[in-house]
Amino acid sequence: MTIDRWLKRISIESPSPMLKQVPTIAGFALALIIMLLPFQPTVADIPSFVTGIVLIAVASVLAAALPWQRIGTEWTLIVPVLSLVAVGFFRLGTGGSASPFGVLILLPFVWIASEEGRLNVLIAALGVFLVLLAPLLLSDQPTSVAEWVRAFFSPLIYLIVAGVINEIAHRVRQQLAAAQGAAEQRKALLDDAVRASDELALNEARLKTANRLIQSIWNAVTEQSVIGTDLDGLIDVWNPGAEKMLGLTSEQVLDGTHHMVDFHLISELEERLRDMDARLTTVSSAEDFSALVDAVRSGYADVRDWTYVRPDGKHVPVQVAATPRLDENGHRVGFIFVATDMTKAREFARLKDEFVGLISHELRTPLSSILGYLELMRDDEDDPLSAEQLQYLGVAERNAHRLLKLVGDLLFTAQVESGRFPLAIKQVELDTVIAASVDTSRPIAANAGVSLVAEVPERPTVIPGDPVRIGQSIDNLVSNAVKFTPAGGTVTVSLRTEPEEAVITVTDTGIGIPAVELGQLSTRFFRASTATRNAVPGVGLGLTITKAIVTAHGGRLDIASEEGVGTSISLHLPLQAAALEMESASIEMRD
Template sequence: MTLDRWLSRIPLESPSVFVKLIPTLVGFVIALGLSLIPGVVADHIPLFVGFSVTVMVGAVLLATLVPWTRFGAGWSVIVPLVAMMSIGLMRIGTGGSTSSIGVILLLPFVWIATEEGRRNIVIAALGIFLVLLGPIVVAHTPTSPADLIRAFFSPVIYAIVAAVVNEIAHRSRAQLAATRAAAQQREELLEQAVRTQDELVLNEARLKTANRLIQSIWNAVTEQSVIGTDLDGVIDVWNPGAEKMLGLTEKQVLGANRKVIEFHLVSELEDRLRDMDARFTTVAGMDDFSALVDTVRAGYADVRDWTYVRADGKQVPVQVAATPRLDENGHRVGFIFVATDMTQAREFARLKDEFVGLISHELRTPLSSILGYLELMRDDDESPLSAEQLQYLGVAERNAHRLLRLVGDLLFTAQVESGRFPIDITDAELRSVVAASIETATPVAATAGVALVSDVPDEPVEVRGDTVRLGQAVDNLVSNALKFTPAGGTVTVSLRRDGDEAVVAVTDTGIGIPAVELSQLSQRFFRASTATRNAVPGVGLGLTITKAIVTAHGGRLDIASEEGVGTSFSLRLPLETPRPVAEAVPGAETTA
């Protein structure tokens, strides 16, 4: 084995006890060789030299055979103490206090002084004191005062040196530990940086893949227009669907600082602002934009029918879902408008209305005939029916009347969609209308276990309108309230004057309606999710008919609801003579 390979196996960072003994052992061997040369040592005592060699051999055996790692670190100083004793015996055998061999005492002394712990300062100084005192104890000749002074004074100097060496070693160890810790920390940081770099590369690849996917999806949305704006309505997002629907490219819109209200009918924005009781101004800006996002600003999504105006002036009926745009902190930074072209849907609805109107007319005649023959059977005195037959006849009559009412509702909604339905404008007294509705609904309320409360003033409240149609509207509201109120709840029907309006309010403590669905309640056949979830019967025509009747009388229908708390419908009619919105058809048949 070469010297370099041998030295490479020495654990320099944490040397073993034998490795630490090697410098002392080398110095001892050199001193022993010098002592055997004739004339080099003046006073040679072979016995002490032999003892010295034996003790050093014992030190070597202790260093190599004893597993010092199993003991505490402080016990390893036994080996340098034994070596120091061996050197002391060598010193006695080679001239005592005058021997030059004593200089190698520094090697085990420094070894002890550099070990961790302040006690090693005392151990090193005490070992030196015993070794220096040895020649005086075993001397055959009188000891001089100088030898005594040297024997007691030298350990003090050695103790000071040991303290300095111990402190330097302590600081060196602390600095080495800090350096190792810093190196380990740098290594950990480097490993972490490598891992982070790998994660960044992976995340970047994932992000590119996600961006490609999102871009593909974005480009594939061509049937819906997606328009994004900032808080002021300036467009900053324009998808291919918007380009197809409105006839403008992304560059034409985003680079021109255009606003979303530019693609809306001004008349629809004005109507919406009036419905919001907002003050309309002729200045295009936030007032117009508020018509689109007022509900969204309140914290709800808004789905509403609008009309878009293309770049070529063509109008496109659309259904727009407006939602907020949020940043990473959840703060609103703009709005998103997703529009669906309703041209085909409107055409289908028109064809459906024509079909419904045709079928309704065709169904009325046979139903009326059925009811007529049923009445003849009931009134036939020559062949009277039995009690059981009368019971069956009653079931048939009730179902026939129910079908006739449904046919009437379908026919009425078809007339509403066409812009023409029959109303007969006369002087109408609302107290009697409300009282009749309450009287009709009282048995239903009692059966359902719902308290029906009337709050009607003593003085008359008169409007210009169709008494039958107004009664139909109030009946619909009261019937709905009873259906959606569980047993033990309350339905309150009130009538009051509010400025130049008469207000009929129907308030219940029922299941309520989700806020996002309030704007859709007047759509035909629409039913709230709370209604379908609770299996409340109905076809979704009552509110459509009610709103049409109120609108025809120049009034409006206000709705307020909270899911799980209840709903309030307010039917507002002008006290002065209105100009009907729908055209009255004199002498037309009234459908109940």
């Protein structure tokens, strides 16, 4: 049996009164047996003798019968005190101070002295003193000085012994309490260890399951390249998709020497760095990685089109989503690059543009023919049309012109996407072009209840460019501004000259555009949510065409808008013809 089990059987509280009374009962029983022997002591005082027997019996019955737990353990001292009185009477009945059974006094004395509390020491000593003094006080025989000395000296010794017993019992209780507390603590620790072990085994099983799931997902990602790097760009993660896209296995790449920029087209990195800082004239290889993670270091995910370079020299057009790589404390420890091969998507876009261009070209001829015949019908003097017929003919003409314009826009965007479209470069008076656009849109603005204002300087502003295309871009902006401005609003077209460029700004007090959508406005067929909510007609090509025209002229397009307040779009056109041929030319577009 273990020590813990033994300790569990030992009660820190006092044993039951009956258990403590058993030694006293046994002592009296042994004394009575001795009294029956042939050489037994004589009973000197039968009443005292009988009283002692009765008192010890009463004390034993009380110890066994009373519910001490409900009464209170402090009252159990009644039993040893009563037993001590019984010993005194038994001693008087068997010879008084000469009785051989005086030693029985030790049994209840030890019980009282071992109880918790210093007061019990005095109770035990006082009880012994009364028991030893009683024979001297009740005896009619002469008492010697030695007997009196013994009657007073012995209780003092018993007092000392009671103090020692009480202290030993107190310390034993403390040690038992400490031992039991330690055993309980060990048991609690053991239980915690067992639970922790079970939880650890369960977590290990879950971790293995999660690892298998992650590994399965990781191995299944074969159409996207996932590459992880440290903060300096050294590659330490390489998934099967990267193996398929770039033609190198993870064993070949994860050797601590391959850098992320090794798989990028250097010219693109340099161009990106120059865009980040226009002052850069040369770019060092140490800075190349910043082109990939500059936005991510600022706390944003970055999605861009790049070109991966395989070891065999083949170029792979990709769209890369760069995100921070965080540890368990949320600190950035590297970067993750998820790339999607855009080869098929770009080929599909090219075919789509070719299809749109082909269809647009094929539609222009029959539309032109329709418009021509409509004009002949309207101008036929031999068989003039009625007023109602002319009204119907006007509706048909307007819709045919609208359709022809849409076809022209589609054809133009197809030319833009193909990378080339024609520009007829001349000297352009911007105030004249602006006036023409405003005059064209004024009837539409008047019908919509919108005020159209032109603010141009008195001195003419002349730039090199294609007047038709620039006029087309201004027409698009003014048309959009009028469409998106409710009745009672104002559209302002202004022109100002800066040291190196002319700025044409179209400002309206219309419905505005959500800030999160501003970056998508120049995307083909994109329409702002405010336009769709308000059912404003359009196909989403105007700004795409405008941006292409401005970019072809070496300028830029700036857009500022606030939903519910209005929109301001500025065309920045260079005053000098540094990048333009002063003749009809095909300008290569890179957007």
